[in-house]
Amino acid sequence: MITPAIGTTELYKQLEILIKTDTPVFIHGSPGIGKSYIVNDIAGKNNLEIVDVRLSQLDAVDLRGIPTISNEQTKWMPPVFLPTDPDSEGILFLDELNSAPLSVQAAIYQLVLDRKIGEYTMPKGWRIVCAGNKIDDKGIVFKLPSPLINRMVHIVLEARYDDFKAWAIKNSIHPFIIGFLGFRPDLLSSEVPASSETNPAFCTPRAWNMLSNIIDSTNEINTIHPVVYGTVGYGAGIEFISFVKVYKTLPDIDAILSGESQSVPEEPSALYALCAAIIEKYENSAQAKNLFAYSKELPVEFAVMLIKDLILKDESIAELDEFEEWLEKYGEYIV
Template identity: 35%
Template sequence: MTVNTVDVSAGRAQQVLREGWAAQRAGALTTSWMLHGRPGVGKTEIVRQLAAEQGARFYDLRLTTIESQDLRGLPYYDHETKKTQWYRPEDLPDDPDRPSLLFLDELTAAPPHLHPAVYGLLLERRVGPHILPDNVFLVAAGNMVEDGAVAYEMGTALSDRLIHLQVRATASDWLESYAVPRTLHPAVLAFIRMRPDLLETTAEALDRGLMISTTPRSWDRVSRIMGAVQDRALRRIMVAGTVGEAVAAEFMLVADDIEASVSVERLLNAAPHERIMLYPESMHGLHALIYGLVGALGPTTAVPVIDVMAGIRTLDVHRSDASFARMPLAELCTHGFEMAIRRGLEQGLAEDFLGHPAYAAYASERQAMGLE
């Protein structure tokens, strides 16, 4: 069955849920939400981050690993009332004073015998005698059969009670909303910036009968491999086992070049007259440098980070390498400063940028060109 709604990026989906939470808190909209999307596009991370933003307790129920009694609880006999009562399971929020987010993951893969209990939560915000407090935000997620996942069709009675979001992975959103804030390895960021088509290849892998595809989740794993494993041969094997042999071969060529030509720490610590010769000479190297600078930005590094970032703009003037003349250096510098400013504002470093001569010159030049 096709999910006939608009596609949204992970960042956009989070904005929608954030607005939905505010509406529920104001008493204007109480509903349940359903995130559809291929495996690894970031559905769980969207919900987990939303709970953290709201200061909410996060309840993560993987519906493929529980039984119906796990939701209804265990029965006991009340001798006074001569009735069977039910102990409330610990996985259901019950605190009316603290907001909670109840995440029902793998909804479309839940076995049919579990559906009545799950549907009661999503449709009526209760299961058996257990009623969810008004401050509980309800989100479910799942994959479809066409995603190569185990899935059951969703009945119309349930579908009609949910607000559906179809999450699609996009490179620009993933880089801005997830990868940069979490300072993933610069080689991964630079590679996806240059090859956005390889962020998510599930459909292509299914068409070709390949088991391994690339997803935002797998690139996060590659980032951790790059940071944790120093042996290049072993690292290549691990990366190939994560994103597939062909993609891994292409990525490792870029990663090896970046590793050989990019040293953020060396650039930041070098004397100003020495820096010009330390810049990498390739586009992916410059992309990696930019992401590395953004990741290194902090109260003690703001000045050299701004210096090095601003230096990218005039590499074609100060370096004789013909390759720099063919590169969009101004665009690279602008892209880098935009990310750095966002990260700097989060850290309270606005004055470091506004008071720095190199940044002031950059801003004035853009203003003169009508870009500010």
């Protein structure tokens, strides 16, 4: 039986519980979907230190420490990255666990089981979070020993567009990306290509974020087609470039925000692009009042999407009288 996967929003909730109860957890997920980002973000939000260890790059001796002689006895010197302050609190993030050599996995087993390794004991305020890729992601992945599996809670993470969009709006991801993935949410994350394919790039939230940063640095996407293909893959890249051409035919966004235009495109791809462009340029509640009126000109699903995304960017608009009036018409469509 396949374990149901969860999105990033749900992962935040579950990790909060597991960290609070000091329960070791293993997050399974494809490359580039945000496992490391989420663990680091949770540590920051809870004022916890974090030690990020990439286990695939270590040997067992790197964890247990180098042996030294003291008083005619062998003593193991633990690595400097393991926390030692008894009053500290944090997350020991063991990434790429199932890509690590079996000898390293065996060493981690003692750390997860007893919170010890060699002569090292982890401070009580520290929690263990592990992560790794799925076996079918065509990476270097080893099956974990069953005793180690049984000492952790296992959660499968998958990329979901709604979670990505909420993060993207708050982190100023380029509207080209948000609009395109609204139109083609299935391309947020794609399968890892076969090794025989000439272009090994594929879609992940990390790849789209990287492409957003690249687009922010140039005004001419027509000059970076090879970069687009090399970031998200050729098929997705072709579709994305075609979408950008639609994006550039949109009505005047500033005129819509100022209440001077009620122009509405007809094509669904253009409507997704329009909503993303409006959210990107939105600045204040005066514009929000105009957008409540403008949304009534849109098809229902886009009217609801626009206002929901607007609230993600500016929660204060929910206090406007215009929002209450808008809810009377569209409240039944909000999930």
